[in-house]
Structure formats: C-alpha cells, structure tokens
Amino acid sequence: MTPPRDVRRAVDLRERDRRILDAAALAFREKGFHGVGMDEIGARAGLSGPSLYRHFSGKDEILATLLHLAMDELYEATAPTGADPADDLDRALRHHVRFALERRDLVVLHQRELGNLAEPWRPAFTARMGHYTRRWEELVARRLPNLDPDEVAAVTQAALGTVFSVSTWPARAHRLATTGGPDVVVELVLELVHGGLDGSLSGT
Amino acid sequence: MTPPRDVRRAVDLRERDRRILDAAALAFREKGFHGVGMDEIGARAGLSGPSLYRHFSGKDEILATLLHLAMDELYEATAPTGADPADDLDRALRHHVRFALERRDLVVLHQRELGNLAEPWRPAFTARMGHYTRRWEELVARRLPNLDPDEVAAVTQAALGTVFSVSTWPARAHRLATTGGPDVVVELVLELVHGGLDGSLSGT
C-alpha cells in the first residue's frame, strides 16, 4: 500500500535526508551555495561527501529541495480563506514572521540562492514563485483596493522585505526574540507593516 | 604634489579600476562571489583574468573594495546634523532608498556577501559596520524615544530591511521606477516606513 502523502507538498522525506538538508541549509546560509563543498555538507550531517549521492542526485538537487521546502511553507501561508481580507493578510504576515524566526536558514536561502538554482529545477520553481507572488499581491490588493497593479507589486515587495529581514537580523536585534519570545518580534513587525499599509490607504 | 583626497572616504580609484569594480559588482550580484571567476570578471571589464592583479591584490580585495564603496555611501548618509531628529531620519531614509535603486549591485553585495569578506579586511569592515549600525539606531531612538534598546535595534533592522528590499525587487515591482521615475519609489517606501514608525510611537 502506498504511504499517505500530503499532496500539496512538493517534498516528502525520510529522517536521514532531513539531517542532510538541515546541515546543508545551515552551511549554505553561512558560506553561500558555492562556498560549501559536498564533503563539508556530509561531515556536518555525519557522513562522508560521496555518500550524499545515495540520497540526492547531487548538490543542485539538495539546493532545489531546500528551496521547495521553504516554498511549501510560505505558499501554504498565503492561502486566502475568502473571509475578511484584512484577516487573510494578517495571518499570512504572522506565519511569515514566525517562519523567518524559526527557519532562518531556509528563509535566507530563499532570499539569496534563487539565482543558483540549476536546470532542470529552475522552470518548475520559477512557476511556483510566480503563483506565490501573485497570491501575495492579491492579499495586498484586497487590503488596499485603490492602488494600481505596479504599486501593489511594490508595496508587496516592501512588506515582504520587512518580514524577511527578520531572518538576517544581527544578534543585537535578535535578543528581543530570545528574551521576550518569538511573539514579541511577531507583534513588533506586524505593527510596523500594518502601520505602513494604513498610511498607504490614502491612495495614489 | 600629492593629489587631494576626501579623507572620509576609504576608497579612491582610477578610472580603469572603476570599470573592473563595476563588472565585478554586476557579476557578483548575478552569480554570487564564489560563483564568478577572475577570468569572467576580467572579460566583462575588457581584459584578461590575470591582468586584474595589476589593479588589485586578488579577488578578495575586489570584494572588500566594493563593500567599502557601499559603506562609504551609506555611512555618510547617516550623519546627524543635530537639527530636527525627524529630518535626519528622513534624509537618511531617502538617501538609502535612492542608493538602493541606483546601485542595486552594491546594495545586494552589502546584504549577501558580508560573510565572504576574507582576512585581513574583515576586522576593519566589521568595525565600520558597527559604527554604521549604531548611527542608524541613534536616528531611530531619537525618533522613538520611549523604545528600549533591543526594540530600537529590531525596529532599525526592520526599517533597513524595507529600504534595502528595493534592490532585490523583481521587474514587476521595479516598473514603478522606470515609468514614474525614482522619486515615485522613494516616496512610496518612505510612506510605508514612516507609517510603520508612527504606529510604533504608542510605546512598549
């Protein structure tokens, strides 16, 4: 009998693969995709470099898998419920800030290593990115109906920039999360973003 | 007679060096520091790979020079005039947004390649980064006096994340700048940031 799968997720993994991916994500965040060798990824995961090829077809697939993992999480968070537009946007923002706090490695990769995604993974991922961006712009457009499409796109990117910056905050700014817990950071960022969007309600 | 220099700037260059640096900045932005070879940098600048060593001691120094160039521009923009704190913050923000639009390559490097800065350039640049961050936090703290230091650090990073996101906006969002000119983007981003900061005036 085939094991049950969550069809909406592009990636499903065994436990050993997760160790490899976690090690790779951390290493990629620290030194960049091209700055880390297969031997180092293997060593961090507790095995040798060439053994990684028993789990992935190569370094490129490891990166592609990590980017898809991040996209799984981020895309789901943008699902509209059809209810109050402001609630949908608020929920998406909260989920993103929390994810940027808990999986800094994945979010940093999503910001920095998109350009290093190789064939044949690039087209499929570019398509997913398109859907993701369109959903975000819908969330923003519903909240700010009097903006034209270019403005919606810009405001969306600015808001995402604010949210994702959490994953690159230096230790000084990150202390807020370690002392007060993640919720403190979530509320602070949401206050900033919502305040900015409220100010943009004035129209063109 | 020694040529006159602007002492506040860490970097001063001849014209040929600028071509090399521009080519390197563009290549680094597209493929990442480790993803570009010296031969490619040279080819983009109109010469061969080994010729670059007539102008720089190596690849690491090219990156270090680029990061210092970005820091020259960004640090100057954070100078307080002692006048109205709100004006100082506003001027710094405007300068940063405009710089993130005009020199996307340098700003992207400043965001992504700090970790690839090698010895012996790392300590000096880390020190400059510290001064830069502290000046920014002062600008924010003067504008929001009832925030504690950790909150100031977090709000500062979030605002910088918003501003610097401009340099990574995709084409869709960037069309605002090509159709309406850079000022449209500057005003939009400033409205977002100021709106967020106003909302945070409510205190802890």
Place this chain on the structure above:
DNA sequence: ACGGACTGTGAACGATCGTTATCATGGGCG
C-alpha cells in the same frame, strides 16, 4: 635613442570542487 616603470598577455601550477567508480558492511528474506 635608451632604459625602466607600467600594464597587458598566454601558459602553467597547486588546490579544490562535484562527481563517479570500486569496494566493504549489514539487515531482510528465500
């Protein structure tokens, strides 16, 4: 005109990279 400093080139070196080949080990099952 001569000599040296400056700036360019192609060839080549050692190191490291991603990947493959080859072999060892061990658990599940006839």
Place this chain on the structure above:
DNA sequence: CGCCCATGATAACGATCGTTCACAGTCCGT
C-alpha cells in the same frame, strides 16, 4: 545459510578555481 539490495567509505578523475610566472608592448624622462 546464502543472496541481495540499501547504504556507507576511500580513491581517483576531469574540470575549474585563484594565483604566479615569463614575457611583450608602450610611454616617458634623460
């Protein structure tokens, strides 16, 4: 037990990297 497939390790290959070397052309002061 004997077999096999999954999973590990070591050695090695070709490619590419950053860098150095040896050399050629050009400009300029004497």
